[in-house]
Amino acid sequence: xxxxxxxxxxxxxxxxxxxxxxxxxxxxxxxxxxxxxxxxxxxxxxxxxxxxxxxxxxxxxxxxxxxxxxxxxxxxxxxxxxxxxxxxxxxxxxxxxxxxxxxxxxxxxxxxxxxxxxxxxxxxxxxxxxxxxxxxxxxxxxxxxxxxxxxxxxxxxxxxxxxxxxxxxxxxxxxxxxxxxxxxxxxxxxxxxxxxxxxxxxxxxxxxxxxxxxxxxxxxxxxxxxxxxxxxxxxxxxxxxxxxxxxxxxxxxxxxxxxxxxxxxxxxxxxxxxxxxxxxxxxxxxxxxxxxxxxxxxxxxxxxxxxxxxxxxxxxxxxxxxxxxxxxxxxxxxxxxxxxxxxxxxxxxxxxxxxxxxxxxxxxxxxxxxxxxxxxxxxxxxxxxxxxxxxxxxxxxxxxxxxxxxxxxxxxxxxxxxxxxxxxxxxxxxxxxxxxxxxxxxxxxxxxxxxxxxxxxxxxxxxxxxxxxxxxxxxxxxxxxxxxxxxxxxxxxxxxxxxxxxxxxxxxxxxxxxxxxxxxxxxxxxxxxxxxxxxxxxxxxxxxxxxxxxxxxxxxxxxxxxxxxxxxxxxxxxxxx
Numbered sequence: 001x002x003x004x005x006x007x008x009x010x011x012x013x014x015x016x017x018x019x020x021x022x023x024x025x026x027x028x029x030x031x032x033x034x035x036x037x038x039x040x041x042x043x044x045x046x047x048x049x050x051x052x053x054x055x056x057x058x059x060x061x062x063x064x065x066x067x068x069x070x071x072x073x074x075x076x077x078x079x080x081x082x083x084x085x086x087x088x089x090x091x092x093x094x095x096x097x098x099x100x101x102x103x104x105x106x107x108x109x110x111x112x113x114x115x116x117x118x119x120x121x122x123x124x125x126x127x128x129x130x131x132x133x134x135x136x137x138x139x140x141x142x143x144x145x146x147x148x149x150x151x152x153x154x155x156x157x158x159x160x161x162x163x164x165x166x167x168x169x170x171x172x173x174x175x176x177x178x179x180x181x182x183x184x185x186x187x188x189x190x191x192x193x194x195x196x197x198x199x200x201x202x203x204x205x206x207x208x209x210x211x212x213x214x215x216x217x218x219x220x221x222x223x224x225x226x227x228x229x230x231x232x233x234x235x236x237x238x239x240x241x242x243x244x245x246x247x248x249x250x251x252x253x254x255x256x257x258x259x260x261x262x263x264x265x266x267x268x269x270x271x272x273x274x275x276x277x278x279x280x281x282x283x284x285x286x287x288x289x290x291x292x293x294x295x296x297x298x299x300x301x302x303x304x305x306x307x308x309x310x311x312x313x314x315x316x317x318x319x320x321x322x323x324x325x326x327x328x329x330x331x332x333x334x335x336x337x338x339x340x341x342x343x344x345x346x347x348x349x350x351x352x353x354x355x356x357x358x359x360x361x362x363x364x365x366x367x368x369x370x371x372x373x374x375x376x377x378x379x380x381x382x383x384x385x386x387x388x389x390x391x392x393x394x395x396x397x398x399x400x401x402x403x404x405x406x407x408x409x410x411x412x413x414x415x416x417x418x419x420x421x422x423x424x425x426x427x428x429x430x431x432x433x434x435x436x437x438x439x440x441x442x443x444x445x446x447x448x449x450x451x452x453x454x455x456x457x458x459x460x461x462x463x464x465x466x467x468x469x470x471x472x473x474x475x476x477x478x479x480x481x482x483x484x485x486x487x488x489x490x491x492x493x494x495x496x497x498x499x500x501x502x503x504x505x506x507x508x509x510x511x512x513x514x515x516x517x518x519x520x521x522x523x524x525x526x527x528x529x530x531x532x533x534x535x536x537x538x539x540x541x542x543x544x545x546x547x548x549x550x551x552x553x554x555x556x557x558x559x560x561x562x563x564x565x566x567x568x569x570x571x572x573x574x575x576x577x
Contacts, residue, residue, distance in 0.1 A: 041258035045273035049260035063155035080108035129154035139209025150184035202276035210268035458499035487520030517556030
C-alpha cells in the first residue's frame, strides 16, 4: 500500500466521527423540529377552531339582540327594514340581515328587498333552525340578493307577546315560530379573519362546511371558495379531530396538516391547518448543507496537509537513520536513533537502538531489579508485621468465640466459619466490590446469639474493592476489640451500627457510619494508642482520605467514620433484593 493511499485512508478515518456526528445531529434536529411543528400546527388549528366557535357565538348573540327588537317581533316590514339596515352597519363583516316567515319568504332585510321578493325556505340552515327551534349555522351559499359567497347564521323568532313568552317559559310549552332571522357573513372576510390566527408564514388554512365545500381558504382563497377538496387530497378530507399528518396541501406543497372539528352548531365543519414542510425545515437544511461543505473543505485541507507532512516526516527519519548508520559504521555505538512508536520507522529505530544498547539496558535492568528487591523486602517486613497483628487478633477472636460458646460445639464451629468467610471477603485479589452490609455481616455474624445483640441500620451501599478492604479492616478491628474488651465480651452487651449517605456541596458522596457499643464493661480511654487503634485511624485517613472520631464513653465505645466515596463507581445504592 502506497504512502498516498495510506494518507487518504487516514484522512477518511479522521473524518468518520465528523460525518457520524453530522448525521446524528441531523436526525436529532429533524426529529425535534418535526415534533415542534406538529405541536404548533395542532395548537394553531385548535386556536382557529376556537376562534370560529367564538364567531358563531357572537353571531348568535347578535341575532338574539336583533330578534328582541319590537319591529322584528311585530314583523313590520318598513320598521324592520330600517332597523336591520342600522344593525348591518354595526356588523361590517355581515353582507345581509333578513327576517323571513317560517316558510322562508322574506319579510324585510337590510338590503331593502320587497316583502316576498325571495325565499330561503329551501336552504338547509333554514330547515335546521326550525327543527332545532333555535340557532343553526349553514354552509357555503351564494347570496340570493348579494350574489356573493357567504355563510349563514339563522335564529328562530318567537311570538312578540311578552305575556305569552313568559307563560311559555313558566310552563315549558312549545310555542310555534313566527319567523327566522338570518345573517350572511362574507366568506372573504372569514378567510382573512381566520388567517390572523396563523402563527407562522407559509401556513395554509382550509375550512369546509357540512357538505365538504370550502368556505374559507388561505393563501389561495379566491380560487377554492365553494369547491370541494379534490379526491387526491384525501388526507385533508378524512383526517379526524386532533390528527396530524404529512400530506400535500391544495397548492401541491408537502405540508404537516392538523385537523380540528368543532361541535355544537358548527358540527360537521372541518378546519385544516398546514405548515409548509420545506419552510419549517429550511434552516435545518441550510445548516446541513453548510456542515457538509465545511466537512468537504476540511477534508481537502486535511489531505493537502497530510501529504506535505507525510513527505516531511518520512524524509526526516530516513536521513536520521542514514546518519546513525554512518556513526555506527565509524565505531560510535553510543548514539541512538531516537525513533519510537508502532510505525515502520519507529519499530526499525527501536530494533537498531536495541542492538546498539544491549549492554547498557542490561545494566539498567540490573539496577532496577535491585531497587525492586529492596522495595519488596520493605513491603514484606510491613506485611509480616501486619500479619503478626492479624494473627493475634484472630486468635483473640477465636478465644472469645470459644469462651462465649462453651458447651455448644456447633455454635463455635459456625462462628469460626463466619470469621473465615470474612477474611476471604477482604483478601480476594480480583474482587469487583461488595456491599457494606455484607462486610458488616461477615465480621459481626459470629457474635449473633439470636437476640438483638447486633443491630445494623442503613441503606444497601456497594463499595469499591479499595473501600471494602480499608473499611473491612476497620470493622474487623472494632469487632475484635469489642469481643476482647467491649460489649461483645459478655452476654449483655450490644453493638449498633448505623450509616447513611450524604452529598457535599461539590457533589462528592460521603459515607457516614457510627459504631456504638453499650451494655459491656465500663470503658476507659487507653493510656496510649495501640497498633489496633492506629490501624483504625490510619487506614481510614491514609487509604480513604476520611476522618475517624473515637469516643471512649463510659457506657461503651463510639466510633464515627466519615469517608468520601467515588461518585458513580465505588458507592451506589445497591439494587433491592
